[in-house]
Amino acid sequence: MINAQDINEKTPWQDLTPGGEIYEAGTARAFNTGVWRTNTPVFHAQACKHCMLCVPFCPDSAIPVKDGKRLDFNYMHCKGCGICENVCPFPAITMVTGGVPHD
Amino acid sequence: MSKIYNLKREVEKPPRLTGGHRLCAGCGAGVVVSGVLRALNQEDRAVVVNATSCLEVSTFMYPYTAYMDSFIHSAFENSAATCSGVEAAYNALKRRGKVDGTVKFITFAGDGGTYDIGFQSLSGAMERGHDMVYVCYDNEAYMNTGIQRSSSTPLFARTTTTPVGSAGQGKKQNKKDLTEILVAHNIPYVAQTAPLGNFKDLHTKSHKAIYTEGPCFLNILSPCPRGWDYPMAQLAQITKLAVDTCVWPLYEVEEGIWRLSYIPKKKLPVEEFMRPQGRFRHMFQKGNEWMIEEVQKQVDQRWESLLEKTGA
Numbered sequence: 446m447i448n449a450q451d452i453n454e455k456t457p458w459q460d461l462t463p464g465g466e467i468y469e470a471g472t473a474r475a476f477n478t479g480v481w482r483t484n485t486p487v488f489h490a491q492a493c494k495h496c497m498l499c500v501p502f503c504p505d506s507a508i509p510v511k512d513g514k515r516l517d518f519n520y521m522h523c524k525g526c527g528i529c530e531n532v533c534p535f536p537a538i539t540m541v542t543g544g545v546p547h548d
Numbered sequence: 549m550s551k552i553y554n555l556k557r558e559v560e561k562p563p564r565l566t567g568g569h570r571l572c573a574g575c576g577a578g579v580v581v582s583g584v585l586r587a588l589n590q591e592d593r594a595v596v597v598n599a600t601s602c603l604e605v606s607t608f609m610y611p612y613t614a615y616m617d618s619f620i621h622s623a624f625e626n627s628a629a630t631c632s633g634v635e636a637a638y639n640a641l642k643r644r645g646k647v648d649g650t651v652k653f654i655t656f657a658g659d660g661g662t663y664d665i666g667f668q669s670l671s672g673a674m675e676r677g678h679d680m681v682y683v684c685y686d687n688e689a690y691m692n693t694g695i696q697r698s699s700s701t702p703l704f705a706r707t708t709t710t711p712v713g714s715a716g717q718g719k720k721q722n723k724k725d726l727t728e729i730l731v732a733h734n735i736p737y738v739a740q741t742a743p744l745g746n747f748k749d750l751h752t753k754s755h756k757a758i759y760t761e762g763p764c765f766l767n768i769l770s771p772c773p774r775g776w777d778y779p780m781a782q783l784a785q786i787t788k789l790a791v792d793t794c795v796w797p798l799y800e801v802e803e804g805i806w807r808l809s810y811i812p813k814k815k816l817p818v819e820e821f822m823r824p825q826g827r828f829r830h831m832f833q834k835g836n837e838w839m840i841e842e843v844q845k846q847v848d849q850r851w852e853s854l855l856e857k858t859g860a
Contacts (some may be wrong), residue, residue, distance in 0.1 A: 449611035465610050473568035473607070473614035481573060497559045501586070501747045502784055504571060504578030506563040513556060522567025526574030526773075527781030540781075 450475055474522075478505065482525035482544040488517045493537040499529040520546055555746045561590050562616070569614035570606040574780025576770035576787075577603045579743045580685045580750070581656055584766070585617070587754035592650040593617060595634050599627035599661030602692040603685065625665045628673035628682055631655040635678045652758050653680040659700035660690045663726050674733045674763040681757045684726065685770040695775040699724040702795075703846070704839050705827045707775070712830040717839070722846070730765040731801045737762075739800035741809070742769040742787045749798055749809055756802075769796045777826025789821040794851040799858060808858040815851075818844045 447460055449472035462468065495515050500508045507523040509516040530538045564585035571578045581603060588594055594617040598604040604621050607614040622630045631653050641647045657666055662684040670682055689707050690696040697707040697719050704718040712718055727740045737760045739753040750768065757764035769790055773780035790796040793816045798809040819840055822828035831839040 452611040462611075467611050467613050469613075470616045471566040471613065473612040474566045476568035476570075476612050478568055478570065495556075497555050498746060500559040501555070501583055502579055502743065504573075504575050504582075504783075505567040505569070506565060506578075506582055507567050510559045513560070519567060524573035526783075528574055528579075528783045531781050532784045 477521050478524055479521045480544065482520075482523065484525040484527060484540045484542055485520075485544060485546045486518055486523065486525065486527065486529055486538050486540055487546055489537050489539070490517070492535050494535055496534065498532050498534065499538065502528050502532050504528070518546070553746075553748045553752055555748075558586055558747075558751060561586060564588065564594070564616045565607065566614045566616065568612065570609060571602065572772075572774060572780075574773045574783055575602070575606075576687060576743065576772060576783055577601075577606075577658075577685045579783065580683075580768045580770045581607075583743055583747055583750045584654065584656075584681075584683055584754040584758075584768070586747075587751050587758055588652060589650075589759075592652055594652045594654055595620065595631070595638075597621070597627050597631040597634065597653070597655040599655070599657035599666050600624035600692075601656070601658035601661050601685075602687075603656055603658065605692060624661055626669045627655050627657050627661060627666055628680075629669040631680050631682070632673040632676060632678040635680050653678070654758065655680065655682045657682070657684055658690075658692070659684060659686045659688055659726075660692075660698045662686075663700040663724050664698050670765075671733065674730065674735050674765065676763075677735075678763055679761055681754075681764045681766065683754075683757075683766045683768060685768050687770045687772040687775060688723070689772070689775050691772050691775045700726070703843060704831055706830065707827070717830055717836070718827075725850075727765075727767045730767075731806075733763075733765075734804070735763045735765065736760050737764040737800070737802050738767075739765075739809075740767045740769075740796070741798055742791055742796055743783070744787055744791060744798075753800060753809075756800075760802075775827065777829075778824045782824065786821070786824065789816065789824075792816045793818050793821040794847055795821050797851060797854055799854060806854075806858040808854065808860040811860060818847050 507519040565582040598621045696709040702723045710719040792812040
């Protein structure tokens with residue numbers, strides 16, 4: 446059985462899964478949508494109170510949480526929409542121009 | 549889930565809608581869908597059914613799926629029928645002891661796939677009483693194909709098929725009140741919600757809908773920065789204004805009992821919600837004041853009637 450990561454434009458149709466089925470979960474995670482960014486959110490960990498208000502508002506599930514702590518952005522999936530900066534009650538997220546994270 | 553909602557505990561769960569999907573930056577649908585799926589108990593599995601929509605073409609592009617659960621898409625008009633079929637098959641297998649564990653059935657469709665094209669299959673599935681949740685993420689037009697008007701598009705809104713010019717000033721017809729139509733199906737649970745604040749409203753309603761036996765319906769406002777023409781970073785602000793102006797009231801109907809979920813401390817005038825959106829821009833031109841008055845009048849009427857139904 447062919448895996449999602451081995452399927453590309455050059456894969457012959459005979460090798461594709463029947464009916465266009467996918468047998469693995471969450472294969473989209475391997476796809477880089479971070480290159481879409483024209484603006485980039487920057488996370489200031491020292492200002493973050495881990496209130497988590499930004500997490501459910503991220504359309505791209507690009508804000509990881511572990512053991513009660515909000516971690517830095519997943520820049521492979523973040524599209525730079527800036528919703529998180531707008532819902533953050535603290536100065537913990539600022540948007541910078543351009544697709545690359547920098548302070 | 550314990551009875552008290554705790555955002556910190558909920559966001560600790562691994563997301564069931566992953567990143568890497570191709571929804572536009574700032575899309576409300578991604579926020580709505582991950583919010584609904586977060587309400588599943590972590591140990592339970594789900595079958596996600598999707599009508600053709602922005603969501604479907606963006607989250608399930610072969611060989612990429614953004615779902616951690618099983619997913620099925622067949623067509624625009626039959627997502628509720630597809631879901632009810634899968635649910636019936638599951639029940640048959642369960643009776644024969646061939647599947648175990650809890651599996652929940654959730655359909656996502658946009659307003660085009662719900663208010664218009666998928667309406668017959670939705671109505672049928674609800675009437676037949678399948679144990680499923682149908683979630684409409686309502687962005688008020690056919691955004692996927694280029695912002696054409698749907699029966700969910702509000703009065704006077706500009707779309708590509710209701711353009712603004714000398715011949716017309718946006719949509720001439722009213723928005724259909726689908727939530728109330730679903731209430732009239734006499735199903736166990738119907739609710740209207742939106743992504744707001746700490747997501748308590750969206751989460752508790754989703755959890756209730758998923759874990760109430762029988763057919764349940766959620767209508768969730770899902771702002772679209774492209775179609776509504778507002779700055780994409782303003783999703784939370786736009787949604788809040790929709791709720792505070794009573795354009796999109798939050799309520800639920802459980803076993804026939806109407807309950808208002810939120811009464812704004814100060815009911816804002818509708819123009820507060822409309823001004824930031826390009827689709828309503830023509831209404832602020834000189835000579836078009838009557839349009840805003842008309843919308844305000846209708847919103848007030850519907851709000852009063854909702855207050856009456858909920859006894860608030």
